[in-house]
Amino acid sequence: MAIRIGIVGLGKIARDQHVPVIEASPDFTLAAVASRSGGLPDLPYYSDIGDMLAGDDGLDAVALCQPPQVRYDAARAAILAGKHVFLEKPPGATLSEVKSLADLAQAHGVTLFASWHSRYASGVAAAKAWLAERTIRSVAVEWKEDVRVWHPGQAWIWEPGGLGVFDPGINAMSIVTHIMPRPFFLLDGTLSFPENRGAPIAADLTFRDDSGVPITAAFDWRQTGPQTWDISVDTVDGALVLSKGGSVLTIAGELQETAPEAEYRGLYDRFAGLVARGESDVDVSPLRHVADAYLRGARVVVEPFED
Amino acid sequence: MAIRIGIVGLGKIARDQHVPVIEASPDFTLAAVASRSGGLPDLPYYSDIGDMLAGDDGLDAVALCQPPQVRYDAARAAILAGKHVFLEKPPGATLSEVKSLADLAQAHGVTLFASWHSRYASGVAAAKAWLAERTIRSVAVEWKEDVRVWHPGQAWIWEPGGLGVFDPGINAMSIVTHIMPRPFFLLDGTLSFPENRGAPIAADLTFRDDSGVPITAAFDWRQTGPQTWDISVDTVDGALVLSKGGSVLTIAGELQETAPEAEYRGLYDRFAGLVARGESDVDVSPLRHVADAYLRGARVVVEPFED
Numbered sequence: 201m202a203i204r205i206g207i208v209g210l211g212k213i214a215r216d217q218h219v220p221v222i223e224a225s226p227d228f229t230l231a232a233v234a235s236r237s238g239g240l241p242d243l244p245y246y247s248d249i250g251d252m253l254a255g256d257d258g259l260d261a262v263a264l265c266q267p268p269q270v271r272y273d274a275a276r277a278a279i280l281a282g283k284h285v286f287l288e289k290p291p292g293a294t295l296s297e298v299k300s301l302a303d304l305a306q307a308h309g310v311t312l313f314a315s316w317h318s319r320y321a322s323g324v325a326a327a328k329a330w331l332a333e334r335t336i337r338s339v340a341v342e343w344k345e346d347v348r349v350w351h352p353g354q355a356w357i358w359e360p361g362g363l364g365v366f367d368p369g370i371n372a373m374s375i376v377t378h379i380m381p382r383p384f385f386l387l388d389g390t391l392s393f394p395e396n397r398g399a400p401i402a403a404d405l406t407f408r409d410d411s412g413v414p415i416t417a418a419f420d421w422r423q424t425g426p427q428t429w430d431i432s433v434d435t436v437d438g439a440l441v442l443s444k445g446g447s448v449l450t451i452a453g454e455l456q457e458t459a460p461e462a463e464y465r466g467l468y469d470r471f472a473g474l475v476a477r478g479e480s481d482v483d484v485s486p487l488r489h490v491a492d493a494y495l496r497g498a499r500v501v502v503e504p505f506e507d
Numbered sequence: 508m509a510i511r512i513g514i515v516g517l518g519k520i521a522r523d524q525h526v527p528v529i530e531a532s533p534d535f536t537l538a539a540v541a542s543r544s545g546g547l548p549d550l551p552y553y554s555d556i557g558d559m560l561a562g563d564d565g566l567d568a569v570a571l572c573q574p575p576q577v578r579y580d581a582a583r584a585a586i587l588a589g590k591h592v593f594l595e596k597p598p599g600a601t602l603s604e605v606k607s608l609a610d611l612a613q614a615h616g617v618t619l620f621a622s623w624h625s626r627y628a629s630g631v632a633a634a635k636a637w638l639a640e641r642t643i644r645s646v647a648v649e650w651k652e653d654v655r656v657w658h659p660g661q662a663w664i665w666e667p668g669g670l671g672v673f674d675p676g677i678n679a680m681s682i683v684t685h686i687m688p689r690p691f692f693l694l695d696g697t698l699s700f701p702e703n704r705g706a707p708i709a710a711d712l713t714f715r716d717d718s719g720v721p722i723t724a725a726f727d728w729r730q731t732g733p734q735t736w737d738i739s740v741d742t743v744d745g746a747l748v749l750s751k752g753g754s755v756l757t758i759a760g761e762l763q764e765t766a767p768e769a770e771y772r773g774l775y776d777r778f779a780g781l782v783a784r785g786e787s788d789v790d791v792s793p794l795r796h797v798a799d800a801y802l803r804g805a806r807v808v809v810e811p812f813e814d
Contacts, residue, residue, distance in 0.1 A: 296692035385603035492601035
């Protein structure tokens with residue numbers, strides 16, 4: 201029996217990924233939409249999640265795709281209504297609210313899934329398996345893109361809680377936390393805030409894992425020309441490179457065969473499995489590293505950014 | 508049999524609190540000191556923790572009293588050497604390193620204690636018990652002190668990771684997280700950074716608990732004249748006020764009888780109990796709220812601060 205799911209927040213990511221993936225999945229039936237900005241043909245439409253939860257669409261679950269600053273109230277309402285909840289990344293605007301939601305979901309016996317789509321990029325699973333057996337010397341992350349191309353006019357992303365360059369950077373962190381065999385933490389960092397913005401446009405971070413392996417990360421939203429989403433891991437058996445956001449895997453100079461891109465299908469397969477087993481998956485480690493960067497990093501002011 | 512303990516980092520807090528409390532406790536024997544700045548009469552002295560751990564003082568435990576930016580390496584070395592570890596507040600410079608230490612301590616079967624001394628202020632336990640039965644309407648925290656009086660010339664406290672005004676503010680957060688019956692999280696905030704410093708001199712924060720109760724916190728290091736360390740909780744049965752850092756408790760206008768100040772005795776009693784039972788206590792919620800404030804709050808630049 202398919203899981204009847206409602207989408208909340210019909211923005212770019214919902215239209216590009218959630219809707220087509222849900223519609224193609226045998227595990228789910230798209231049953232309703234709640235959004236301020238209009239619905240989809242032939243589907244019940246609500247202007248907010250409260251009305252959707254009060255409707256009679258027989259919903260089992262909701263996928264929350266709004267900006268993180270407003271996601272907590274929706275998630276809480278859905279959990280209290282007994283629905284399973286899929287959270288787009290990042291799972292919230294604060295770590296404490298996500299902790300609170302995780303406890304609430306457990307108390308109410310529903311599934312809460314904090315999704316990290318980049319972990320389902322097609323090279324990631326093989327990278328994780330290969331690194332599990334290796335001695336790692338160092339890791340370098342380079343995540344540099346043109347914000348004007350990828351986030352045109354998205355004001356919320358520049359507000360406090362919108363994460364700025366960490367919005368893509370947290371994708372890198374979600375991969376690194378997934379593939380590294382040992383825990384790591386920030387030693388030092390610099391966050392660059394445009395003079396007129398509440399979120400950083402660039403960040404340079406130095407981490408170390410608990411056996412001393414150095415990890416550096418360079419995030420930048422001012423990249424024009426070629427875009428870079430690379431994670432390079434130097435090991436005693438040669439270099440592993442995940443490029444193009446995790447979709448291309450090279451080991452010791454040899455390109456590995458990988459499946460076609462299917463990040464959101466991976467997420468929805470995972471969500472269906474969690475619901476079937478009555479489990480939750482709320483790994484906050486990528487967001488915790490970002491919070492640590494704000495807490496521990498130095499901040500510098502750079503030139504104003506205009507869209 | 509008393510726990511043989513070494514102190515690492517013989518700064519102000521170690522001399523004022525740890526040394527006299529350990530010396531007065533039947534549960535502990537002060538057995539060594541590691542510090543860059545000299546030791547104590549009649550005690551083995553080491554210039555760093557590595558030498559202390561390699562010494563023959565029969566240590567069972569260490570108390571780490573250095574600035575948080577350098578505490579991880581010491582804690583890891585102590586855990587790997589099989590020692591129980593008492594962490595001064597805050598337990599680390601990042602949340603991720605504390606998580607890593609907690610996992611490491613568990614794997615090695617030693618006690619890790621993330622201490623929050625203000626939770627042992629003499630009015631706190633009674634406040635917690637009274638609030639557990641009450642309907643709370645709102646909470647207001649006011650923590651305003653003169654940094655020149657309390658932290659003269661402490662350069663590390665103004666560096667990234669030194670927490671600035673959150674160094675005292677986290678004491679308030681440690682009490683509020685302890686006495687409030689429901690979890691809460693940050694909605695909004697403003698952090699004021701002096702133009703020439705890497706940490707805030709003031710913060711205004713708005714939280715909400717998961718049933719909607721508003722909590723405000725005003726932290727300020729620019730207070731001259733009377734100093735304020737107050738937590739006021741409005742309930743349907745009247746107001747509860749914890750003042751003077753939690754040592755004075757007033758309920759519905761009536762001053763409650765409280766024991767004399769003994770915060771660090773409370774901490775060391777707790778640590779001894781944890782060691783005896785083979786348990787750890789690593790509650791990061793006060794530091795998580797501070798990290799959330801950095802992550803979610805807006806930042807404003809204010810006039811330079813000179814010591």
